Amino acid sequence: MKEKEIIQYCKQGDQRGFKALVEQYAPKLMGICIRYLQNEFEAKDAVQETFIKVFQNIENYKTTGNFSGWLRKIAINTSLVALRKKRNGFAFLENTGLDEEWKYEAEIEIELNEQDILNMIQSLPEHYRIIFNLALIEGYSHVEIAKLLGIQESTSRSKLTRARKKLQIIYLNRMRETENIKYKIR
Numbered sequence: 001m002k003e004k005e006i007i008q009y010c011k012q013g014d015q016r017g018f019k020a021l022v023e024q025y026a027p028k029l030m031g032i033c034i035r036y037l038q039n040e041f042e043a044k045d046a047v048q049e050t051f052i053k054v055f056q057n058i059e060n061y062k063t064t065g066n067f068s069g070w071l072r073k074i075a076i077n078t079s080l081v082a083l084r085k086k087r088n089g090f091a092f093l094e095n096t097g098l099d100e101e102w103k104y105e106a107e108i109e110i111e112l113n114e115q116d117i118l119n120m121i122q123s124l125p126e127h128y129r130i131i132f133n134l135a136l137i138e139g140y141s142h143v144e145i146a147k148l149l150g151i152q153e154s155t156s157r158s159k160l161t162r163a164r165k166k167l168q169i170i171y172l173n174r175m176r177e178t179e180n181i182k183y184k185i186r
Contacts, residue, residue, distance in 0.1 A: 003067055010058045022051060028068070029075045035133050036079035038122055046082050050075045076138060080148060083130070120170050128163035135160050 001009075001020040009017020029050055033043035053074050061070055124132060134140040134148065135156070142156040149156070 004063070007058070007061065007063065007067060010055065011061075018055065021054070025068075025071055026051075029071060032072060032075045033079045035118075035121070035137065036076070036130060037082060038126075038129075042082060042086075043079075046075065046078045049082075050078045053078065072138070076134070077148075080130075083126075087126075116174075120167055120174075123170055124163055124166055128159055128166055131156055131159040132163040132167075 001016070001024075006017050006020045006024065010021055011017075026047060029047045030043055033046040033050070034040065037043045037046060050071070054071060061067065121129060121132060130149070131145060134145045135142070140148070142153045142160075145151075145156040146153040
């Protein structure tokens with residue numbers, strides 16, 4: 001079923017539309033939710049909650065917008081709400097402890113596949129992972145991230161920088177484990 005048909009059926013309350021919507025978009029939404037929640041059960045709950053919100057608000061969807069983007073935004077917000085409930089807000093994002101500064105140059109001799117990259121992102125501390133996902137995967141600006149998470153724009157920027165550095169460290173540690181690299185510390 002095409003996207004326009006799905007939307008039309010859903011707006012009419014037709015079960016065929018709802019079924020097609022879930023079948024077509026559940027895997028994408030699950031991928032989004034698991035990036036934020038890191039727990040399959042919590043992610044499944046967030047996906048279900050996302051669909052409930054979509055079904056309740058489908059009449060408000062303007063067909064001039066990007067439907068996938070609308071769904072993605074609902075899934076992200078639902079995941080963030082779940083994290084807030086779990087963590088009692090995003091106060092943990094404001095920690096200002098200085099992270100260790102690492103500067104490496106590496107000649108890459110191993111290849112990473114998509115799952116390797118996702119695993120590395122998932123291994124980031126939660127406060128870095130959330131901002132990394134919002135900024136680099138979802139494409140939110142630091143202003144938008146600050147509003148979503150209730151933090152300062154500068155906090156978003158510094159956490160993204162630190163997330164990138166941590167990913168470099170994670171990557172270099174993996175490369176060291178394989179002993180297929182030449183690396184230098186500067």
